Amino acid sequence: MGAVNFARPAQLVILQAMLWWILSSLLLLAICGLLWLFWWPGWQRRRIMTRAFPAPWQQILHDNLPYYAGLPEDLRKRLQQQILWFLHEKTFVGCGGLQVSDEMRITIAAEACLLTLHQPGNHYARLRFIYLYPNAYRASNREVTAAGVVSEQTQHRLGESWHDGKVVLSWDDVSRGSSNFGDGDNVVLHEFAHQLDQASGDSNGAPLLRSAQSYQQWARVLAHEFEALQRDARHGHRSTMKYYGATNPAEFFAVATEHFYEQPEHMLERHPELFRQLQQYYGVDPRELHH
Ligand SMILES: [Zn+2]
Numbered sequence: 472m473g474a475v476n477f478a479r480p481a482q483l484v485i486l487q488a489m490l491w492w493i494l495s496s497l498l499l500l501a502i503c504g505l506l507w508l509f510w511w512p513g514w515q516r517r518r519i520m521t522r523a524f525p526a527p528w529q530q531i532l533h534d535n536l537p538y539y540a541g542l543p544e545d546l547r548k549r550l551q552q553q554i555l556w557f558l559h560e561k562t563f564v565g566c567g568g569l570q571v572s573d574e575m576r577i578t579i580a581a582e583a584c585l586l587t588l589h590q591p592g593n594h595y596a597r598l599r600f601i602y603l604y605p606n607a608y609r610a611s612n613r614e615v616t617a618a619g620v621v622s623e624q625t626q627h628r629l630g631e632s633w634h635d636g637k638v639v640l641s642w643d644d645v646s647r648g649s650s651n652f653g654d655g656d657n658v659v660l661h662e663f664a665h666q667l668d669q670a671s672g673d674s675n676g677a678p679l680l681r682s683a684q685s686y687q688q689w690a691r692v693l694a695h696e697f698e699a700l701q702r703d704a705r706h707g708h709r710s711t712m713k714y715y716g717a718t719n720p721a722e723f724f725a726v727a728t729e730h731f732y733e734q735p736e737h738m739l740e741r742h743p744e745l746f747r748q749l750q751q752y753y754g755v756d757p758r759e760l761h762h
Contacts, residue, residue, distance in 0.1 A: 516593065519559045520552040528554075531577045537652045538760040539581075546588065553584035556593075562600050566639075569605045575642055578649050579603075582659035586667065586728070589754030595666055599636040606643035630658040632665035634674070653761070655713065657729045664728035668721055676720030678752065685751070692744045697723045711737045732757045 529551075532539045542550065557580040565571040579601060587594040607627045614622050631639040640658060648657040667678040676693060680686050697720055704714040711734065716726030730738050731749045735757040739746045750756060 512593075516556060520556050522555055524551040524555065528573065528577050531574050532581055535574070535578045535646075535649050536581055537650070541760070541762050550581060550584055550588055553587065554580045557584055557595070561595075561598060564600055564602045566602050567604045567608060569603055569642065571603055575603060575645070579640065579645060579659055582645075582649055582657070583663040583666075585732070586660065586663050586753065594670070595663070597634075597636050597670065598638060598666055600638075602637060602639045603645075604639070604641050607641050608639070630662040632662040632669065634669050638662050638666065653733055655711075655730045655733045657733055660729050660732055661725045664725040665721065668724055674721040676724040678724070680752065689748055689752075692748045693720065693723065693727075696727070696742055696745045711741050728753075732760070735761065 532550075539547070539550075554577065558576060561580075563571045563576050563579075583595065607629055609625050610628050610631070612624050612626050614624075628639070629641045629644040633639075640662065644658045648659060664678075665674065668674055668676060671677060671679045676697070677686065677689060680689055697717070700710060700712055700714070700723065701717040702708070703710040704717040712730050713726050716723040727738075727745060727749060731746065731753070735746070738749075739758075
């Protein structure tokens with residue numbers, strides 16, 4: 472009887488070693504991929520947001536935002552952190568010969584971040600570019616009617632917000648809107664309210680809310696107020712809100728946001744339910760900005 476050979480053939484050993492090597496490499500790659508997906512963005516965000524906020528930038532906030540000096544220290548800090556992240560992620564592009572300055576970038580970032588100051592999370596994540604013109608710019612508006620008739624008109628615009636990661640603004644109007652924080656006119660608040668609305672996928676006047684019940688209340692209150700504004704606009708009745716809000720539900724939300732932040736006392740007095748809905752969504756009582 473011959474002796475049994477327990478030794479494995481050399482080829483099998485090499486094959487097993489290669490298999491282990493491939494499997495461990497794949498595992499390592501998967502771990503790196505998961506880290507990159509879940510840990511890296513948060514780590515990078517924290518790293519950027521904890522950078523020192525330059526003193527000249529603080530001066531711009533003091534000079535251009537009437538409410539900044541009255542903010543409690545913790546909110547000032549939070550606003551600065553959000554501005555740092557906003558400036559890191561978004562690219563400003565000067566149009567019509569405009570040279571984009573720090574004053575322009577900081578002022579726009581601050582007003583955009585004012586809307587998200589009390590809402591945790593990375594807002595405006597899809598936004599990549601902010602195109603800035605020196606003043607109101609001309610844009611053509613193309614419309615196709617149900618009958619297939621195409622009409623094209625040239626309009627003067629102060630700002631636009633798009634689903635595909637861009638906002639367009641006129642600096643003249645940004646500057647006027649930020650220095651006069653009480654007339655209900657603020658193109659940055661308006662366009663960035665559109666961005667929040669568009670984050671839900673549609674431009675329909677309903678940003679991302681916390682629960683199904685919140686959507687029901689939101690739809691009930693905003694539809695009621697929207698119809699009331701449409702009636703006021705149709706009959707030429709005086710309204711605390713701009714008639715432009717009667718254009719459609721998306722414009723209503725953007726106009727209501729301007730009114731809520733800039734004229735909160737008026738809104739609370741004339742439209743208390745709308746005030747409460749916006750207060751719940753934005754997580755702030757903007758009367759505190761008007762002391
Ligand atoms: Zn609008």
